[in-house]
Amino acid sequence: MVIKTAEFVKSSGKWQECPEGTMPEYAFIGRSNVGKSSLINAMLNRKDLAKTSGTPGKTQLINHFIINESWYLTDLPGYGYAKVSKVMRRDFEKLINNYILNRNNLVNLFVLIDSRHTPQKIDLEFIQWCGESGVPFSIVFTKADKLKPNIAIKNVEDYKVELHKTWEDLPEIYVTSAEKKTGTDEILSFIQKTNEFLANNSVTFNE
Ligand code: GTP
Numbered sequence: 256m257v258i259k260t261a262e263f264v265k266s267s268g269k270w271q272e273c274p275e276g277t278m279p280e281y282a283f284i285g286r287s288n289v290g291k292s293s294l295i296n297a298m299l300n301r302k303d304l305a306k307t308s309g310t311p312g313k314t315q316l317i318n319h320f321i322i323n324e325s326w327y328l329t330d331l332p333g334y335g336y337a338k339v340s341k342v343m344r345r346d347f348e349k350l351i352n353n354y355i356l357n358r359n360n361l362v363n364l365f366v367l368i369d370s371r372h373t374p375q376k377i378d379l380e381f382i383q384w385c386g387e388s389g390v391p392f393s394i395v396f397t398k399a400d401k402l403k404p405n406i407a408i409k410n411v412e413d414y415k416v417e418l419h420k421t422w423e424d425l426p427e428i429y430v431t432s433a434e435k436k437t438g439t440d441e442i443l444s445f446i447q448k449t450n451e452f453l454a455n456n457s458v459t460f461n462e
């Protein structure tokens with residue numbers, strides 16, 4: 256997909272405040288610091304459209320972008336950020352969960368996972384919640400440039416084994432690096448195909 260335009264629309268602190276949901280929407284979620292904002296910038300070929308930071312907890316609101324004037328891309332706050340109070344963490348969780356469950360035009364959620372780590376409880380629990388809630392999602396491994404290819408492959412395989420303990424069918428899996436811009440074309444072509452499918456089947460979204 257060629258990115259002709261990518262515009263920031265707004266940041267929202269509540270799902271009710273999000274922009275009108277009449278276009279297909281794709282959202283990025285994952286632990287704080289996993290690389291959501293960086294991957295969005297890499298995909299869109301824009302340096303600093305989504306704000307990134309070495310300090311976890313940078314994205315604290317729901318950020319909407321309109322791409323090619325036809326679909327939304329959404330940068331969500333990270334879950335499981337340890338350095339905020341329990342109350343704040345619960346508020347973030349509520350914000351994220353309410354958005355995911357109430358956003359009618361949300362076509363797919365990309366759940367980002369740091370490819371450097373062994374399967375983490377917090378990510379497995381989030382994936383479990385998505386599956387149980389009927390949320391359509393894909394898994395995106397990030398920061399693949401930070402480790403040797405064979406280790407990245409092993410970590411992804413370990414994850415699959417873990418997920419197969421609960422699920423027979425696994426979602427689409429992408430391995431990416433925002434740094435090297437790998438895996439981003441695959442995500443964009445999935446989005447393009449999905450948008451074409453929706454258009455060909457006259458799927459529309461109402462508020
Ligand atoms: P929050 O908004 O705080 O939840 O974080 P985030 O998930 O949006 O992460 P962000 O994109 O801000 O990246 C966090 C840190 O990881 C930054 O220092 C990035 O430069 C770094 N980073 C992100 N993606 C990659 C990658 O693919 N490779 C490498 N080497 N570093 C990355």
Ligand code: MG
Binds near residue numbers: 291292293313314330
């Ligand atoms: Mg961010």
